[in-house]
Structure formats: C-alpha cells, structure tokens
Amino acid sequence: MKQNYIFLVLTMTLISSLTMAQTDSKIIEDFKPSTVNQPGKEFPKVNSQGYARFRIEAPTADSVRVSLGLGGKGGTKLTKSADGAWTGTTGGPMDEGFHYYHINIDGGTFNDPGALNFYGSTRWESGIEIPAHDQDFYALKAVPHGNVQQILFPSKSTNTSRRAFVYTPPGYGKEQSKRYPVLYLQHGWGEDETAWSNQGHANLIMDNLIAEGKIKPFIIVMTYGMTNEIKFGGLRNFDVTAFQTVLVDELIPYIDANFQTIAKQSHRAMGGLSMGGMETKMVTLNKTDVFSQYALLSGGTYSSEDIKDKSKVKLIFLSCGSKERPDGVKNAVVTLKNAGFNAVSYVSEGTGHEFQTWRRSLKELAPLLFKE
Template sequence: MKYAIALLLATVAGPGFAQAVVEDFKPSSLNQPGQQFPQVNSQGYARFRITAPDAQNVKVSLGLGGRGGTTLAKAADGSWTGTTAGPLDQGFHYYHLTVDGGTFNDPGALNFYGSVRWESGIEIPAQDADFYALKDVPHGHIDQILFPSPSTGTSRRAFVYTPPGYDKNARTRYPVLYLQHGWGEDETAWSNQGHANLIMDNLIAAGGTRPFIIVMTYGMTNDIKPGSPGGLAAFDIKPFQTVLVNELIPYVDAHFRTLTDPRHRAMAGLSMGGFETKLITATNLDKFAYIGLLSGGTFSLDDVNRTPGFKDKVKLAFVSFGSRELDGGMRGPPGGPPSDPRANAAAIKQAGVNSVFYVSPDTGHEFQTWRRSLKQFAPLLFRD
C-alpha cells in the first residue's frame, strides 16, 4: 500500500493553485455541533482555525498517513488559522493536527476511523452528491451484530444493512453483499465515510437496484504494526478467510433472511478490502458469484485461467479506480507489480467473463471514488 499513500498525498489537492480564493467559506458538514471551523468554500479550499495560545507550531495534515499539509499562522488572540494551498478533490478527507510535534484531532470536527486511528474528517461538497444525500425516501436499517469466532477466540463485530421493507414481509429473502473496508479503517467505514446505506436507499427508491443486504466486518485478524502499510506484504489471508467464510456467513444466513446460493452472494472491497476480496473469492467460487475490486487490484487473463471455474461461476467481475490513481500509476494489487486494469478488463471480457470497468472522474484513492463505485456496482448485482 506504500504506492497508495504516495499517490494520495500527491493528488489530495487538485489543480488551480494560482486562482484567487473566493471568500464564501462555510462550516464543513462534518463539524461538531455548533463549531464554525473547519470551513470550505465554493472552490474546494479548506480553512482551519484552532485555539492554542501556548503552541509554537501548528500544522494540518491531510490524507492517508497524514503527511504534507497546511501550516497555520498564529494571531494575537492565540488562535491559529490557515487555508489549503489549493482546492481539494471533492468528497471526504481524513486529517489531523500536528501541534509542536504532537498529533491531535481537530476539536471542531467529527472523527472517523482511518489510518489506524480516529481521525478528523472534512467533506468537500461534490457536484454529484445527490446520490448519497439524505432524502425523504424509505430508509433501511444498519444493525450491529456480535458473532462468535472460535478461530480467534472471541466475538467479533459486524454491521448489517437491511433494505427498506425488510421488516414488513417475513417471507421475502434477500441476496447479500459482503463489503470490506480499506487499510487502517474498520467496519464503520462504509456506513460513516462511505454512506453505503444512503446510496442503497436512494438507488432502491429510484428503482435502480434490486434490494439486498450488506454485511460489513473488520478485515484484520493478524497483528500488523499500526502506521506500517508495508506490513501488508506479510498479510496472511487465511485467518480472515476463516472468520468470513466459516463463521460470519453462517451466522448471517442463520439470523437474517438471506438467499444462500452463490448466485445471490457477492463480495467487494476498497483498497486492502479489494485485495482480500480477490484472494478469498478465488478459492470460494462456490460461495460468491459477484466480485468487486474498488481500487484494490485487477483481474488479468492469467487470474481467470488459473482459477478453476472462474469463467463458468463468476457472474460479474467489477473493477474500479479513481482517474488520478490511474494517472499516477496505481494499477496493480497492494504490494504487487503494476498492471493495466483497463486492458485486463477488456481481455477477460473478450474471454467470456462479464467484466465491467469503471473510472471515477477527478478523484484519487479516496472515498468519493468508492462511493461512486458502489453506485455503479450495486445495480449490476444479482440479476437473475
């Protein structure tokens, strides 16, 4: 994942650094109640202000890993203020404060689990935000479940989205998507940062997708030192595969009204979650017929040919990236060699696989890419 961090840091600020800053700043939608900062303007610039009268140096670090950022200037009243050098990409971004060398969250902003810690979050309004907006439509539910995990000697947590109407008809059974988070995140990411529930509610209300259940659980089982994404090179998928396939899926099927055949079960994930998805589904095509890799690698013709049953059993192989990821050379799986995902998607399509490739415009390794990817992926699932 080192390449992912480098790419994100290089692309978190968009073009247009020389333009004049428009003074129409408003509080971010992710601020703590009543807090006026951080703020964003119509161009996508972000402005930060904190009070730290005894501090000597204050910086805002944006993006996965927290490197780079904006140095704040101190005023006579002890407040520190600064504006990003350029506009940020539309959508959600993690950030934190560095005050005299120490790492802190912004007291004005809500916190989100990412970068292996709770980080502050800021939302740059997107032109296409309507598809994940909170609307007056029927809403599904997100339930927390605790399922037994004998393999890890504990109970583990998952969040389960059930679509609108799930509780009204006790006879209806639903397909299931197992949806994984990225490196340094947890099972809260897809609902908190990704708005997966609102995306689904809006798609279902518009008749854009078949209603289905989404299950989100923590994807780490082995001990990798926080802050060392390079540790993924030593990641062993087998313990998590046991948790997902042998423990979580049976629990979900026993406690929710699911359709349990592989044609009604999908797995997808963003970044590291896509890496996990590819590894797990390759050896479990008797359980998953729909597969999605969101900034998490690609399916090559070699992958298809060396995976028994891929052409016959996989009903959809979906791959997506942000345009800035492709421009910056992020193409292969985490820790793997570069590969051309667009060419791979075309090659396996020619070989008879239902292959779909999507590129999110003007975004990098970030949640706006993955929100858009889910919007594209969901309508393609479970088409009987």
C-alpha cells in the first residue's frame, strides 16, 4: 500500500477517526459514566447506543465544544444551563471502543476534568470508552495476570537512556530455564510507548488469551518510535534509520540480556499500528535476519516483490477496520498467499482507524505468532 494511503489514515487519526452512523433520533436514557472517567466523576457518560453526554463547568465561558461527535464543524456544541454548567450529547452514536477528545472553551484547548488522560495526538488527551459488544476479550478478569514493567535501556546513538515497557506473561520468572518469544509492538504517530497498555489493553488481551489456552505465552516490548518529532504533514518523508538503530542495535540486545528470551530470529516478531506499521514494514525489510513474523495494523501492506528471501518470513499479518480500506488488505494477502507466503488478513467490522480495530487485531494476531 502506498505511503499516501498511510498519510490519509494518519490524518483520520488526528481528527479522531470517528466515522459514525446516524440512527433513529430517539436516544435511550440509560447513560452511565465512562469506564475511563476520573475516580468519582459522573461525566462524561455513555449509553447503550453509543451516544456520549458531557457536562463542563465553565460559568464565565461564551462557547464550549467537545472535539468529537456529530455536532457539526468543531465537534459537539454544548449548551449553558442555569447553574452555569455546559451540557450536550453527541449528535449520533460513536464507534465502539476508545476515543481521544478534548474541550474547546472560547477558542482554547483543554482536557475534560472528568476523564482520564491518554497520550495521543502528541499531547495528553481526554479519553472516552464506548461500550463494545465484544469487550469481554480485553476485560479485567479473575485470571492469572502478567506484569507490565517500565525499563530504561542505554542508547549510545541518542546519548541517553530510553524508556520501554515490557509485558511478561503470568508465571514469568518462576522457571529460570524457561525462555519466551518476543513481539516488538509499536504505537502510532502522536502516541508513545504507553499507548498499547493504556489505550490498547494489550496486557489484558494477552492474559485472557493465555488463560483460555488460545496462545502460548510470549513477551511484548513497547518502546517509543521516535515519530513525534516529525511534523504532521511530513510523515511521508520519515527516515526510520535512527529508530532502527535504537531498536535493533540497542533495545533488542538489552532485552535479550535482561529477560528470559529466545534470542533467535525465528522467535522474534515485529508489529505496529498506523505509523508503527509503516515503521514495522521498513525495519523488517531492512533487517530480515532479526524478525521472522510481521504485522501491519492499519499500517499498509507488503507485496511479494518487497521480500527477497521468502524462507526468512514465517508469517505476515495485515489488518484494518472495515471503514478503512479492507479490500487493499484482503487483496494483498491473496497475492502474498499465491506467492507462497503464510499470510493472514483481518478486518474489524464496524470500526475505522481507531483502537478498537487494533485491540481486535492483536487478539487475532497473537494466536498466530510463534507456532512451531
């Protein structure tokens, strides 16, 4: 898939990628606080249809809008009530899953005091969770849980110590002789190394799949892709060299030296969402002796001509939302299969360039990785 498509879907991310369907105008009054609200905060609220309702206390303001929702240009316009608070409901239901948003008050940009903050769009944004029909696969359950730990690893190329987060599965460390495969999983543009755990619930997805016996345990490493220094609009000219050096020459050796990994190309995978998918494609094609399994989540495609040595590739996984360009993903996989590759496509129904697509993609990808 060409880079202009990736630029297009990144633009969709920046504007919240909230493609919504108009439904019956009757709104069901079963609103409940969003599950990612600040402790004890009643608003924002969401209902069973996918509508969101907001209440912002700004008694001296002249105009208040929320940056998401079917409310015309600029998002959902709120109305001032007698008590000085501004309230309003999105003009239509939103896609299931997680969304970033912020508040515009008299032209200024602010976060919603009622919502938790998540790093996206190169800033800490408010977050809202629209209940999903399939949310059970990333729910917090009474199952054995792994750990997500922050590490600092030395980086000579950037003259500092860099941060990564490492998911280790339940039971990790109990047997010193046991070794695990590793997935290096990248975030999208505007996000950082916290995204896959905080917004994506990657650790809970893994815990639940392991508890259900659907996957063999493996480690996930999430680090900053060094993408946000690039101005939006110039992403097509992104040079992966600096990040590739940090990842391949500094982070991977550190992980192999400090964690119980199987330090082999055959047991090492790389994947990423959106911009992280673009990075994944660049790095995997440049470093065929490092990774054997590739995953692009709303991040483009591979062609058979891209890969010079088929024997070094064990799996290619391509996914996107049904509101993106699913035919491109499906057709690319058909072509790869015809060329003899183990290629799999997945399309998340009813979602666009957003985290519900990528949560579902990880759920589908994980059982395919590191098969003997």
